[in-house]
Amino acid sequence: MRIVNRVFQRQFSAGTVIVAVAVWMVLFCNYSFFSNVLGVYPLSLGNVGFIVSLGLLLVAVTVLLLAPFAAGRLLKPLLIAMLLVASMSAYFMDSYNLIVSTELIESAMQTDSSETMGLLSLKLVVYLGLFGILPAVLVYRARIRPRPFRAGLLSRVKLLGVSLVAIVAIIGVFNSAYASFFREHKSVRFYTNPVTPVYTAIKYADEKLVGNTTLPYQQIGLDAQQQPSAGKRRLMVLVVGETAREDHFSLNGYGRDTNPLLAERQVTSFDNVWSCGTATAISVPCMFSVLDRAHYGEQQAKSTDNVLDILQRAGVNVAWLDNNSDSKGVALRVPYVSYRSSDVNPICDAECRDEGMLEGVRKYVKEHPTGDILIVLHQMGSHGPEYAKRYPSKFAHFSPSCQSNLLEDCSEAEINNAYDNSIRYTDYFLSRVIDYLKDESADFSPAMLYLSDHGESLGENGIYLHGFPYALAPDDQKHVPMVFWSGDGYTRVQNKLAQKDFVHRKFSQDNLFHTLLGLMDVKTSVYQPALDMFANG
Ligand SMILES: [Zn+2]
Numbered sequence: 001m002r003i004v005n006r007v008f009q010r011q012f013s014a015g016t017v018i019v020a021v022a023v024w025m026v027l028f029c030n031y032s033f034f035s036n037v038l039g040v041y042p043l044s045l046g047n048v049g050f051i052v053s054l055g056l057l058l059v060a061v062t063v064l065l066l067a068p069f070a071a072g073r074l075l076k077p078l079l080i081a082m083l084l085v086a087s088m089s090a091y092f093m094d095s096y097n098l099i100v101s102t103e104l105i106e107s108a109m110q111t112d113s114s115e116t117m118g119l120l121s122l123k124l125v126v127y128l129g130l131f132g133i134l135p136a137v138l139v140y141r142a143r144i145r146p147r148p149f150r151a152g153l154l155s156r157v158k159l160l161g162v163s164l165v166a167i168v169a170i171i172g173v174f175n176s177a178y179a180s181f182f183r184e185h186k187s188v189r190f191y192t193n194p195v196t197p198v199y200t201a202i203k204y205a206d207e208k209l210v211g212n213t214t215l216p217y218q219q220i221g222l223d224a225q226q227q228p229s230a231g232k233r234r235l236m237v238l239v240v241g242e243t244a245r246e247d248h249f250s251l252n253g254y255g256r257d258t259n260p261l262l263a264e265r266q267v268t269s270f271d272n273v274w275s276c277g278t279a280t281a282i283s284v285p286c287m288f289s290v291l292d293r294a295h296y297g298e299q300q301a302k303s304t305d306n307v308l309d310i311l312q313r314a315g316v317n318v319a320w321l322d323n324n325s326d327s328k329g330v331a332l333r334v335p336y337v338s339y340r341s342s343d344v345n346p347i348c349d350a351e352c353r354d355e356g357m358l359e360g361v362r363k364y365v366k367e368h369p370t371g372d373i374l375i376v377l378h379q380m381g382s383h384g385p386e387y388a389k390r391y392p393s394k395f396a397h398f399s400p401s402c403q404s405n406l407l408e409d410c411s412e413a414e415i416n417n418a419y420d421n422s423i424r425y426t427d428y429f430l431s432r433v434i435d436y437l438k439d440e441s442a443d444f445s446p447a448m449l450y451l452s453d454h455g456e457s458l459g460e461n462g463i464y465l466h467g468f469p470y471a472l473a474p475d476d477q478k479h480v481p482m483v484f485w486s487g488d489g490y491t492r493v494q495n496k497l498a499q500k501d502f503v504h505r506k507f508s509q510d511n512l513f514h515t516l517l518g519l520m521d522v523k524t525s526v527y528q529p530a531l532d533m534f535a536n537g
Contacts, residue, residue: 011145014075014152015067015159021079021139022062025194026055028131029086032093033058033191040185050177053170058192060166065195067159071152075144080136085201086194087132091124095408096385096464097457099190100197104467105204106298107279112325114351118386121406187472207298215303220290221310224517224524226372231489234372235444236519237361237433240284241426241452242324242381243466246271246479248423256398258423261431262483268497270482275454276509278477279467283453284328284378287509290526301329307513308334308376314522317368321357322378331376335364349392354379354429358436365440372520373444377433381426384456384465387418391425407464415458434485445489447519451512452480482507493519493534507533 037054041047070078092098147155171178181188190196246252250259251269262269276286276293286296288306305313312318312334320331323339337360339345345356357377364375382390385405401418402410410418430450437446455477457463466477486493496502511533517524518532529535 008141008143011143013145013147013155014071015155017075017079017139017142017144018066018070018159019059019063021083021135022059022066024131024135025062025083025086026058029090029193030058030191031090032097033188033193036188036191040181040188050174053174057167057170058195060163060170061192061195064160064163064167065198067156067163071156076139079139082194082198083136083139084128084132085197087128087130088124089193089197090131091127092119093191093193094127095121095123095406097462098465099187099468099472100200101190101467101469102200102204102207103277103279103282103469105200106281107467110281110325110328115325115383118384118389118405121404123406190469190472215299218304219309220305221313221524221526224310224314224522224526226314226316227521227523229521232443232445233370234447234489234520235365235437235440236372236374236447236449237437238374238376238516239430239433239448239450240287240324240376240378241450241481242280242379242383243454243456244382244423244426244452244481245455245458245476246273246452246481247476248420249481249483251483252481256420258420259427260424261427262434265431265434265485267430267434267483267485268503270484270503270505270507272504272506273451273480273482274506274508275452275478275480278454278470278473280324280453281328283509285330287451287453287512288330290513292510292531293508306330307516308374310524310526311374311516311520311522314520314524315371316520316522317364317371317373318376319364319374320376320378321360321364323352323354323357323380324378324383327376327378350389351380353392354381354426355432358432361433361436374516374520379426379429381452382419382422382456384419387415387422390422395421395425395428397421397424407459412459419456419458430483437485437487441487445487447486447490447493448484449515449519450481450483451509452482454478455480480509490519492536496534496536 037051041051043051066078066082089100098104248254248258249269250257251262251267252271275283276296277283285298285301286293288308289296289301290304291297291301308318308330319335320327321337321339323345327336337344339357339360340352342348342352345352346359347353347356354377361375365373380390385407388401388403398417398420400414401421402414404410407415430448433448437448440446454466456466457474457476460474460476463474468474468477511531514528514531515533517527518535
């Protein structure tokens with residue numbers, strides 16, 4: 001206690017506190033960075049110098065970035081904020097091997113409280129407490145030596161100068177090692193903490209603020225007209241899946257039986273379909289947008305009609321039923337019902353189940369006696385990390401299953417068991433949708449299209465969950481399942497499906513916009529037949 005008191009009686013220069021905070025963050029909040037470095041440069045006598053130099057370089061860069069801003073009244077608040085950000089980021093990076101990307105921040109901003117609860121753990125409290133709050137309290141209590149303005153400025157310039165010289169010297173000494181490090185292992189730098197989280201947050205805020213100000217709402221496809229049809233009314237259910245991986249569907253050759261019910265129902269499974277993003281908040285608006293992945297921008301998509309707006313205007317009855325967080329802005333202008341509450345959803349146990357949305361489908365169809373119908377069902381699907389919560393207990397086919405939200409605490413087999421059970425529940429849900437549509441086939445030409453929003457990492461290379469920057473993301477997060485089923489009245493589509501190797505052709509979420517227009521026989525100048533999966537030619 002005496003020592004503690006004596007420390008607090010001492011006065012520290014602002015520079016010392018900045019350097020101390022930087023050293024702390026490099027030592028305690030960069031486990032992921034160094035473990036990724038050790039993955040490429042295993043600890044050996046030859047590498048030890050370079051690895052230590054990386055630590056020193058990281059300290060110098062952190063000081064260089066903090067020193068100009070952490071001054072005067074901003075000194076303590078900024079350092080405290082950095083410690084909290086670094087400790088939180090360290091928790092998510094160390095636990096799930098996540099990179100703090102704009103995709104991840106977008107997801108976090110749109111995450112509801114129950115999803116947040118799914119990520120909380122004792123380990124998070126320990127990280128935040130030990131690596132964030134504890135040093136933050138020390139910073140808060142530290143006495144900073146007051147200095148006249150000019151002397152303060154001078155010492156700050158000195159600090160910047162020393163950091164800069166240190167950076168140049170370190171890179172100079174390990175010249176060739178750094179050249180190959182920057183060239184060949186670019187992605188490792190995304191684990192530097194808090195440099196990357198702060199950089200990404202600034203980039204995210206910039207996109208939001210700049211993007212938010214300018215775009216007026218734009219209607220498109222105003223010429224859209226549905227062609228008169230001689231056949232029965234069309235009834236289509238589009239299931240937007242959640243976190244399903246293409247390679248975990250037994251329909252696509254997965255070694256475990258995850259699609260026992262769909263296998264009995266003459267469905268077509270496409271095995272070469274790719275997502276627009278690695279997070280719900282990007283993939284869902286993107287797949288309904290006229291913009292393709294290369295041109296997709298959140299603000300532009302939000303301020304432009306999507307395919308549901310166009311179909312509704314052309315006379316199709318459109319509705320969105322949601323058992324996920326929400327429609328991510330897609331269903332703002334069409335009827336929308338959330339099924340997350342037992343007041344609405346008849347099938348709830350630990351949580352409300354996707355199957356409950358079928359009740360809403362029945363009701364909607366009864367209430368709409370004329371015109372074609374398109375109903376979107378947005379699933380809870382296999383949303384992680386608590387896969388075992390995503391299915392009723394009678395669907396616990398594979399066991400033992402991981403019950404923790406700290407996936408690293410579970411074995412690979414336990415994680416896969418829980419995840420595959422959630423896929424089997426989706427298999428059950430989709431089979432129920434098809435059975436319902438079959439029952440309606442006296443009055444309708446029925447069809448179902450299922451498409452997952454993005455995939456999931458299940459621990460491959462230590463990576464969990466999703467939300468990686470698209471360019472770096474493993475295929476597990478981008479390769480998604482897509483399943484189609486139809487009754488009578490879709491001859492054009494069935495002919496296409498009968499073509500050799502058609503189901504192995506490469507498609508992406510860019511195709512959905514035009515494929516839906518084609519399936520509903522809506523003609524408009526924004527329709528591009530080349531992007532309609534089922535178009536002739
Ligand atoms: Zn998702």
